[in-house]
């Protein structure tokens with residue numbers, strides 16, 4: 001129940017532009033594939049071009065971000081969150097976590113070739 005309540009809070013606090021996208025109205029965590037997860041969930045804060053935003057809160061750019069070189073860092077951020085970055089471990093399958101990480105680390109000017117595997121995600125469960 002606590003996790004579900006947290007999800008509702010997360011959806012309510014997402015910027016309006018994200019709440020207006022079709023993915024956010026349906027079952028947002030049912031999407032498959034790294035790009036679909038990014039478009040449905042991450043871009044609400046990190047923006048469509050992954051360049052982040054600042055305003056009421058600061059959302060760091062994921063585009064051309066050298067901190068994404070360390071796959072384990074990205075994995076821990078997505079699983080457990082940090083400050084304004086919500087934890088997603090309760091909302092994504094292992095495959096969704098691996099796919100979205102592999103997507104952001106190989107797009108938006110990032111060229112990291114090593115992949116996060118579902119087994120590595122499972123090891124953090």
Ligand code: HEC
Pocket residue numbers: 013014037038041042043044045046057058059060061062065067068073074077078082083084085086088100101104
């Ligand atoms: C509700 C807004 C929100 C959503 C949704 C969100 N993030 Fe974040 N994210 C943040 C904030 C805020 C930070 C900065 C956290 C901090 O200060 O440590 C962050 C930080 C990060 C970082 C670390 C960046 C750095 O330079 O250290 C990564 C990687 C990241 N997010 C990936 C993702 C991915 C992948 C998704 C989708 C699964 C996602 N985020 C969804 C708000 C969000």
